Amino acid sequence: DVKVTQSSRYLVKRTGEKVFLECVQDMDHENMFWYRQDPGLGLRLIYFSYDVKMKEKGDIPEGYSVSREKKERFSLILESASTNQTSMYLCASGTLALNTGELFFGEGSRLTVL
Amino acid sequence: DAKTTQPNSMESNEEEPVHLPCNHSTISGTDYIHWYRQLPSQGPEYVIHGLTSNVNNRMASLAIAEDRKSSTLILHRATLRDAAVYYCILRDPFISNFGNEKLTFGTGTRLTIIP
Numbered sequence: 001d002v003k004v005t006q007s008s009r010y011l012v013k014r015t016g017e018k019v020f021l022e023c024v025q026d027m028d029h030e031n032m033f034w035y036r037q038d039p040g041l042g043l044r045l046i047y048f049s050y051d052v053k054m055k056e057k058g059d060i061p062e063g064y065s066v067s068r069e070k071k072e073r074f075s076l077i078l079e080s081a082s083t084n085q086t087s088m089y090l091c092a093s094g095t096l097a098l099n100t101g102e103l104f105f106g107e108g109s110r111l112t113v114l
Numbered sequence: 115d116a117k118t119t120q121p122n123s124m125e126s127n128e129e130e131p132v133h134l135p136c137n138h139s140t141i142s143g144t145d146y147i148h149w150y151r152q153l154p155s156q157g158p159e160y161v162i163h164g165l166t167s168n169v170n171n172r173m174a175s176l177a178i179a180e181d182r183k184s185s186t187l188i189l190h191r192a193t194l195r196d197a198a199v200y201y202c203i204l205r206d207p208f209i210s211n212f213g214n215e216k217l218t219f220g221t222g223t224r225l226t227i228i229p
Binding site: 004033035040041042043044045048056058059090092102103104105106107108 | 150155156157158159160163201216217218219220221222
């Protein structure tokens, strides 16, 4: 089975802390995505990557950065966490040949910033 | 990027068919229509996709209007396990092959199944 694994299901951090959210996929997918999900706002794209060391901004990149040093791993970084970054974070991966186009999501990481 | 519009919520009785609509009036000729659903406390999962013709799989059917400006996801016999948020999105494989596909999901339709 294809698997997208997010390192932590639940995290609690303090304001100003640096936070790393890790995502690993085991299907050799080129594309990887980070979303955040908030009530009433749906899934919003933070960053995406289509190759190692490549990254593109999504709709809400402010306050976040990403790292893709290896094809299977895509990390989301909050340099200085703030309370408004309390949210559910979802990672997804998929292939480039996308007329079949299935994306695979992780189970999510619920981050609380106090 | 072409956008989709879905109702915020819908209700259906258990064991009855459900028709979930999606409007995409600015769809381009190369956009595929994809549906995902998100069960409670899980990440979204793929349901079905299509380009022009109606499509069926074990989970659902996808009916695409002739002008492609709207589509309908059909659950033939809803069960309580189908209660989820359903997302309709458009994907252009030519854009994705160049690596600059910016996938936007929106808020979807929250489907409630009444026992």
